[in-house]
Amino acid sequence: MKKIFSDSFENWIFDLDNTIYDIKAGVFEKISNRITEYIISTLSVTRQEANLVRSNMYKKYGLTLTGLMREYGIAPDEYLDYIHDVTHPELRYDAQLKQNLNNLTGRKFIYTNASESHSKNILSLMGIDAVFEKILDIKATQYLPKPDPKSYDIMLNSFGISTDHTGNSVFIEDTAKNLKPAKLLGLKTVWIENDFNRKDYGEHSKFIDYKYYDLKSFLCDIDYRN
Numbered sequence: 073m074k075k076i077f078s079d080s081f082e083n084w085i086f087d088l089d090n091t092i093y094d095i096k097a098g099v100f101e102k103i104s105n106r107i108t109e110y111i112i113s114t115l116s117v118t119r120q121e122a123n124l125v126r127s128n129m130y131k132k133y134g135l136t137l138t139g140l141m142r143e144y145g146i147a148p149d150e151y152l153d154y155i156h157d158v159t160h161p162e163l164r165y166d167a168q169l170k171q172n173l174n175n176l177t178g179r180k181f182i183y184t185n186a187s188e189s190h191s192k193n194i195l196s197l198m199g200i201d202a203v204f205e206k207i208l209d210i211k212a213t214q215y216l217p218k219p220d221p222k223s224y225d226i227m228l229n230s231f232g233i234s235t236d237h238t239g240n241s242v243f244i245e246d247t248a249k250n251l252k253p254a255k256l257l258g259l260k261t262v263w264i265e266n267d268f269n270r271k272d273y274g275e276h277s278k279f280i281d282y283k284y285y286d287l288k289s290f291l292c293d294i295d296y297r298n
């Protein structure tokens with residue numbers, strides 16, 4: 073693999089959940105539980121039925137929310153507020169992470185299927201909210217989630233990245249299948265490893281340029297020659 077330098081890219085695009093913080097922190101597990109709870113209470117179904125709805129919507133639309141909106145008329149703002157209504161005592165200010173991110177030359181962005189307020193909450197708890205120039209959330213992509221290719225067009229447009237500059241951009245993400253559209257657009261791609269996505273990685277590895285154990289190991293492997 074070609075070495076990455078701190079000025080290798082003009083645009084560094086990061087997913088949020090399970091990428092910015094380690095999947096093992098358990099943050100997403102709490103959100104995931106809230107998603108199931110929301111479906112149980114809103115659709116008045118059993119836990120087993122809720123899990124089935126969830127898995128079907130995720131498979132069909134790439135994001136549970138998008139499926140719930142299209143097939144069940146769910147109000148997105150209410151859903152997003154509900155599922156992200158959890159505290160995160162496990163997240164800490166991390167000076168090294170902040171420094172490494174700040175040492176990257178270029179523009180830094182968050183591109184997430186979650187909400188902007190959730191992103192801001194997580195980033196500020198970790199002390200890295202000022203690092204990122206812009207957050208593109210699910211509302212801003214008109215509820216078209218990754219890996220829908222239309223979502224990536226909105227992303228490039230929103231971040232001001234012209235199609236002939238995608239080769240100077242890198243996308244870092246834990247959901248392996250979300251890297252494919254980015255790679256097809258010409259971006260370099262980094263998969264943040266996790267067991268949940270290992271099978272998915274196997275099917276999408278040809279769209280993945282780099283893989284790292286976690287965000288910290290990715291950042292620590294970069295050559296900060298400047």
Ligand SMILES: [Mg+2]
Binds near residue numbers: 087090091245246247
């Ligand atoms: Mg993620």
